[in-house]
Amino acid sequence: MASHIVGGLRKASDAVQQTISKDKKVIDLQHDMVNINSKLPMTADHGVKVENTDQWLRVVDDKHTGPSLLEDQLAREKITRFDHERIPERVVHARGTGAFGNFKLHKSIADLSYAGILTDTSRNTPVFVRFSTVQGSRGSADTVRDVRGFAVKFYTDEGNWDIVGNNIPVFFIQDAIKFPDFVHAVKPEPHNEVPQGQTAHNNFWDFVYLHPEATHMVMWAMSDRAIPRSFRMMQGFGVNTFTLINKAGKCHFVKFHFIPQLGVHSLVWDEALKINGQDPDFHRKDLMDAIDNKAYPKWDFAIQVIPEEKQDAFEFDVLDATKIWPEDLVPLQVIGQLELNRNVDEFFPQTEQVAFCTSHIVPGIDFSDDPLLQGRNFSYFDTQISRLGVNWEELPINRPVCPVLNHNRDGKSRHRITQGAVNYWPNRFEACPPTSATGEAGGFQSFPAMVGGQKRRALSEKFGDHFTQPQLFYNSLSEHEKLHVRKALSFELDHCDDPTVYTRFAGHRLAEIDLALAQAVAEVVGAPVPERATSTNPGKKAPRLSQTEFVPSTPSIASRRIAILIGDGFDAVAFNGLRAAILAARAQPIVIGTKRSRIYADGEKAYVAAGVGIVPDHQLYGVRSTLFDATFIPGGSHIKTLSQDGQVRHWVAETFGHLKALGASGDATGLVKESLAAAPGLQIASSGPIEWYGVVTIGGIQKPENFKETVDIVSGAKDF
Numbered sequence: 001m002a003s004h005i006v007g008g009l010r011k012a013s014d015a016v017q018q019t020i021s022k023d024k025k026v027i028d029l030q031h032d033m034v035n036i037n038s039k040l041p042m043t044a045d046h047g048v049k050v051e052n053t054d055q056w057l058r059v060v061d062d063k064h065t066g067p068s069l070l071e072d073q074l075a076r077e078k079i080t081r082f083d084h085e086r087i088p089e090r091v092v093h094a095r096g097t098g099a100f101g102n103f104k105l106h107k108s109i110a111d112l113s114y115a116g117i118l119t120d121t122s123r124n125t126p127v128f129v130r131f132s133t134v135q136g137s138r139g140s141a142d143t144v145r146d147v148r149g150f151a152v153k154f155y156t157d158e159g160n161w162d163i164v165g166n167n168i169p170v171f172f173i174q175d176a177i178k179f180p181d182f183v184h185a186v187k188p189e190p191h192n193e194v195p196q197g198q199t200a201h202n203n204f205w206d207f208v209y210l211h212p213e214a215t216h217m218v219m220w221a222m223s224d225r226a227i228p229r230s231f232r233m234m235q236g237f238g239v240n241t242f243t244l245i246n247k248a249g250k251c252h253f254v255k256f257h258f259i260p261q262l263g264v265h266s267l268v269w270d271e272a273l274k275i276n277g278q279d280p281d282f283h284r285k286d287l288m289d290a291i292d293n294k295a296y297p298k299w300d301f302a303i304q305v306i307p308e309e310k311q312d313a314f315e316f317d318v319l320d321a322t323k324i325w326p327e328d329l330v331p332l333q334v335i336g337q338l339e340l341n342r343n344v345d346e347f348f349p350q351t352e353q354v355a356f357c358t359s360h361i362v363p364g365i366d367f368s369d370d371p372l373l374q375g376r377n378f379s380y381f382d383t384q385i386s387r388l389g390v391n392w393e394e395l396p397i398n399r400p401v402c403p404v405l406n407h408n409r410d411g412k413s414r415h416r417i418t419q420g421a422v423n424y425w426p427n428r429f430e431a432c433p434p435t436s437a438t439g440e441a442g443g444f445q446s447f448p449a450m451v452g453g454q455k456r457r458a459l460s461e462k463f464g465d466h467f468t469q470p471q472l473f474y475n476s477l478s479e480h481e482k483l484h485v486r487k488a489l490s491f492e493l494d495h496c497d498d499p500t501v502y503t504r505f506a507g508h509r510l511a512e513i514d515l516a517l518a519q520a521v522a523e524v525v526g527a528p529v530p531e532r533a534t535s536t537n538p539g540k541k542a543p544r545l546s547q548t549e550f551v552p553s554t555p556s557i558a559s560r561r562i563a564i565l566i567g568d569g570f571d572a573v574a575f576n577g578l579r580a581a582i583l584a585a586r587a588q589p590i591v592i593g594t595k596r597s598r599i600y601a602d603g604e605k606a607y608v609a610a611g612v613g614i615v616p617d618h619q620l621y622g623v624r625s626t627l628f629d630a631t632f633i634p635g636g637s638h639i640k641t642l643s644q645d646g647q648v649r650h651w652v653a654e655t656f657g658h659l660k661a662l663g664a665s666g667d668a669t670g671l672v673k674e675s676l677a678a679a680p681g682l683q684i685a686s687s688g689p690i691e692w693y694g695v696v697t698i699g700g701i702q703k704p705e706n707f708k709e710t711v712d713i714v715s716g717a718k719d720f
């Protein structure tokens with residue numbers, strides 16, 4: 001991976017650079033920036049220059065031994081500051097990474113909302129986006145099976161608007177009051193703090209069995225969506241139902257969507273497990289690398305809209321966050337584009353201190369009675385106080401780009417200095433008036449919804465339908481996605497050692513969704529195999545629930561990582577040709593050598609003095625095939641060395657097993673053939689006539705004798 005010595009600002013392309021240099025948030029943040037490379041002398045926090053930061057002040061004898069003095073205020077400052085470096089990590093979504101970018105509206109929706117950001121197509125709104133996992137702590141691995149957070153802060157001219165979304169369109173629970181129970185159950189268990197970064201444990205599966213409403217989200221979490229290839233290749237969903245209010249005072253229900261222009265792609269589970277150990281920072285590095293390499297990730301921004309009077313027109317409740325609005329019933333309208341184009345300058349003050357709130361909306365957008373959203377609107381503001389202090393909105397990353405002025409004062413770490421003698425309203429100076437007092441336009445006005453009824457702890461009847469949509473989701477998956485769900489469930493329940501837990505979920509709950517699925521999982525995890533379905537599945541499907549339907553309009557390998565394996569004696573023509581082609585396609589060729597010292601092509605030794613040859617990016621034992629999207633091995637005399645190396649053979653077989661493109665030229669085709677012939681994972685049942693899927697060779701290749709004519713591309717990964 002490329003190193004990240006500088007932030008993305010200096011590396012951005014000219015066009016993006018121009019946009020960035022006018023970006024209001026960039027300008028705003030510059031007020032708080034200092035450059036450690038400025039060669040200015042070191043000072044203490046109170047500004048005095050520091051003479052020595054290496055030795056504590058001591059009373060020493062002639063051998064220079066003796067006690068340290070508490071008097072050393074500089075040493076004490078250094079240690080004290082260090083002692084207090086940590087703040088509480090987020091109670092959920094602790095592990096994450098962020099980047100800056102902008103949002104451009106393509107199509108005004110003035111008929112639906114009067115929000116400036118949704119009507120003014122000339123604006124370029126700065127954004128900060130933070131992606132995260134949910135369960136693990138700050139130091140957990142990136143590629144765990146988990147939901148991914150997709151939180152967007154739009155710094156709009158009218159104030160900050162936060163969409164605090166996920167990469168899965170539904171949630172585990174329907175009522176916010178259940179959130180502490182849910183999070184306690186999913187997090188490491190209280191008696192032993194195990195497991196880290198996984199839902200594969202008794203308490204999670206116990207909870208989701210006891211909450212049938214969680215079944216829909218569980219099906220998504222067991223699908224490939226929960227192991228994305230990259231943050232750049234996943235959808236973002238606002239999940240909750242918000243409302244849009246137009247100038248005429250009409251209200252529409254709305255759901256927000258981000259659709260990646262690169263398409264939706266995932267790892268296979270075996271890859272994800274291995275990458276956890278091989279490169280726990282895989283996703284954050286992927287995002288930083290893409291931005292550094294100017295492959296700026298982009299998402300279409302889309303909305304689904306339901307007019308207020310159609311609230312009861314569907315078989316699901318439009319306020320239920322465990323339900324999607326199927327796209328055949330409520331089509332998506334693409335109205336804008338989100339782009340990320342600048343890496344952070346420093347992780348802590350930006351990515352760690354950014355704080356999102358679902359309650360941060362701007363005029364023209366409003367809440368709905370979605371009971372999950374209502375609770376979230378309380379929880380986010382509250383949690384920031386415990387993480388960052390009551391003045392958290394003054395922190396540079398959180399403060400809006402429009403003026404902020406009010407009578408909220410004081411509190412820990414107050415930063416701003418407000419001049420003037422009053423801090424209340426009304427006041428004799430009429431200082432800092434609300435817009436209701438001046439008649440000025442633009443003040444936030446809540447939608448005057450009619451409400452009435454009894455005070456009760458209740459949800460509408462439609463909230464009680466827990467299985468129609470999980471069935472819809474599962475029915476809509478392709479065969480290989482279904483297989484992956486089955487394997488994921490089998491993995492997770494295998495990690496539950498309490499028979500009550502895996503027996504109930506596998507034998508009963510899954511039979512509400514799909515009998516064959518329940519039977520297969522129950523058998524493999526050792527639960528009684530159910531004989532009949534516990535709910536009828538009418539076989540209904542909906543569009544775009546399978547991620548295979550998210551293919552980019554122009555397929556591209558841009559930003560993909562392609563390994564080229566070489567040793568001394570590689571074929572320079574094949575190597576150069578392929579590397580040039582990879583670069584031309586704006587992908588990243590990454591050279592993996594038998595060593596990270598200079599490697600020479602066939603016949604090149606004579607030129608050693610002239611410094612030809614190539615210094616690889618990595619040596620073979622420093623990385624693994626799992627960290628690359630494809631592999632190419634050029635022919636040449638190096639094949640003699642490579643083919644004797646078990647690591648190379650494993651690399652080839654693993655690449656194939658993980659369904660990645662594998663290229664070979666000349667003598668390398670023999671190496672590929674032998675490595676694949678020896679791989680046990682390929683001896684698998686077939687589901688279609690796809691032989692040598694993804695293998696491209698120049699110079700001919702014979703099928704190994706024991707190789708099945710038809711290879712199930714999905715199960716290629718079976719034994720890895």
Ligand code: HDE
Nearest residue numbers: 090092093130149150151165166171176179239379380383
């Ligand atoms: Fe969150 N959630 N959440 N959540 N959530 C937090 O806020 C909460 C929910 C989501 O990158 C916390 O700042 C409640 C749904 C993201 O900083 C906390 C409920 C969705 C992030 C909190 C939910 C999310 C959070 C912890 C149920 C998808 C990370 C730290 C009623 C739409 C944001 C923090 C970031 C973080 C509460 C459910 C997404 C405790 C009470 C549904 C992406 O306030």
